[in-house]
Amino acid sequence: MTHHLPRDEQDASTIIREASEKGSLLSLSGQNTKAEMGRPNQTDASISSAALTGITLYEPAEMVIAAKSGTSLSEVVRTLAEKGQELPFEPMDYRPLLGTKAEPTIGSVAAMNISGPRRVMAGAARDSLIGVRFVNGRGEVVKSGGRVMKNVTGLDLVKLMAGSWGTLGFMTEVTFKVLPKQERKTTLVLRGLKDEQAIEALSQALGSPFDVTGAAHIPARDRQGASTMIRLEGFSASVDYRLGELRRLLKRFGGSTDILEGRGAEAVWQSVRDATVLADGADRAVWRVSTAPTKGPGFTKQIAQSLDAQWFYDWGGGLIWISTPVGEDAGASVLREATRAFGGHATLVRAPSEVRSAVDVFEPQAQPLMTLTKGIKASFDPAGILNPGRMYAGI
């Protein structure tokens, strides 16, 4: 199997054009830290962005950064931090969950639309992604969007590229808008709430005027009691004020409260972001479910009736991370029944490849949407050579 490492965009274009002429199937990757996600597929060769590195533009005053797709996420984060800025959507790190070690690339963040706890307030990676350059399945270099944050010129192909898992094009450069890092972060923790109460408390907090930037609930487990966490960021005096108001607002939920700040708080939010709250049983499957926040507790209640499941909630209840025994289908039939009943979608994030081959990794789509999906795939990659089948069979 050939491993292509294009040195530049032109190089990538040549490789992909030749592959399309031969009908040779390509796996797309950055540093392969998430190779064990998605549907397993059989390809003839691979193409990696690992040699396409470097920040190509950073204008702190304009709150915009651009980098070649193979640039490590950590380099982007570090560069921004030097100027007191950050990626607004707080991208999660999949390595702890998947047991991989290399440095994830900024391109993968765009390609998989990877966000974290702040997504609930600041939007997902796709909301901050304002420009892409990519090579489509014909080997053509295409650009969409740009480096300015307000841009409605033409069809928004940037959004299509975000979260397309390399099935539409090989990204060569991505541009994100960024935000200033806040002076202070603090977390209010409510102890001992049941799921329903916790989600109600989080909804109250998110529906308040106090700009909550993180809202998670970790149910009781082993010897640890349940904790419901609400994060505030901003100038210190403003954080103090809003914290006081939130405590007053949430008083009726009773129980004890704590304030977490500094390293301890960072660690907790990191474990929420990276779902390491669940990672202890490496032999278990992991699902990521997005649903309406108020549906969260009903969703978990339903699946718990037939599965030995553990879970926690982010995004105020709208994001549920669930671990299940691997078994034959990792609980897929139960999960899919729940998404049909409660709305939303479930993705099988971690499971042995036999299981990911046997069940739908991504939420099956209604037939008219699948028809559109197929048409869009063909409009970018008519020969079907880019990451074929990584998301859906035939895509």
Added chain:
Amino acid sequence: MTIAFPKPDEAILARRKDIIAGLGRLVPSEALIVSEDERRAFETDGLTAYRQMPLAVVLPSTTEEVSAIMRFCHEHGVKVVPRGAGTSLCGGAIPQEDAIVLGVAKMNRVIDVDFEGRTARVQAGITNLGISQAVAYEGFFYAPDPSSQLACTIAGNIAMNSGGAHCLKYGVTTNNLMGVTMVMLDGTVVEIGGEHLDSAGYDLLGLICGSEGQLGVVTEAVVRILRAAEGARPALFGFESVEDAGACVAAIIGAGIIPVALEYMDRPAIQICEAFAHAGYPLDVEAMLICEVEGSDQEIDDMLRRIVAIAEPFKPKTIKVSQSEAESAAIWKGRKSAFGATGRVADYICMDGTIPTGQLPYVLKRIDEIAKSYGLGVANVFHAGDGNLHPLVMFNTNVPGEMEKAEKAGEDILKLCVEVGGCLTGEHGVGIEKRDLMTCQFNEIDLAQQMRVRGVFDPLWLLNPAKVFPLEGRLAA
């Protein structure tokens, strides 16, 4: 009048009677507009210099009716121009003689509000402000606020991915849209997204938002609603130079402050607005910033104090920190009346390019030179935080040739925006107005990829077909 329309399809024009009869079987008679007098109300939108009489106008009341109309038009090869309230500034809703207008304005109900989940499901013909008003009793609002929010529909906002003055903090339509019910050209009804975040497969919602009515007709939308801040107050700064104002914007952002709005006006705009609104604007400055922050009274005081301190090194000639609602209203009154006030002194066209904010002083100097080279005046008001410019190129319709000159000047300004790394349109859309400039920003390959995606939804080019893409070199799927 330099923008061309495609030649109408004679065969369709000849079948007008049959087409109207066919549509008449699908909707109640009051929903079908055929008389010339009544159709005239739909012959243009916010780009009033251009007009085309549509074949007929249909105003359905349900998704099912929209579906039936679309299926009929698909079967009979009739072009469809979707329309919200017709406030588009780029001609996005201007009809064609061989097309029907499909207006969604009758579908204007709120279907469901979930305050706990912070979403509202609405029919697509509801006005932007209508959504905010419907959720205001619980202190909530819908964030994107285009200037036309009193009239414009959420359908139109979705079509254009509309912005507003407050998108620095809250984002534009695409960041606040969670789901749509959309009718495809062949009448199929699809549900995309919903009350949850992110998409299961491809981000079709992100593609539809800003697609200018070329991919389908949205009949319902799920939008994110937010709890309004406790309060908001602006401060106003007047500067002796454009550079000082630009540097002050950069310094505010550099200090980690994201104001909820950060608006810029140049000398001509200040003069025009002050004469109209008597807002108390300084008349002896070259540039003015309005910077608004949100929060409790104390938070606002603290933040405005910080901003004033940041502004001081740039030697503002005027600093006015609002202390009351009345003062805030006065500061905003001038800015909000900018278009109307300019309309009193001249005819104008409003451009909408975006530039990297670091290029501000250079671009403003060049805009001035461009306007002068055509013998025209220009006033600049824009969203300074995100670089979305709105130069108002002024002319007199009664002077033959002046409008063409203004259009040429506008074109030069938009080319300049692209040249410095920006784009043709930040929030108004391409429509017909910027259609022929698309090749300045995109090469053939970029445009072909967009057109192939368009072709997946509308291979026959029946949906709003005269817009966005240059008339030459069009591709299907």
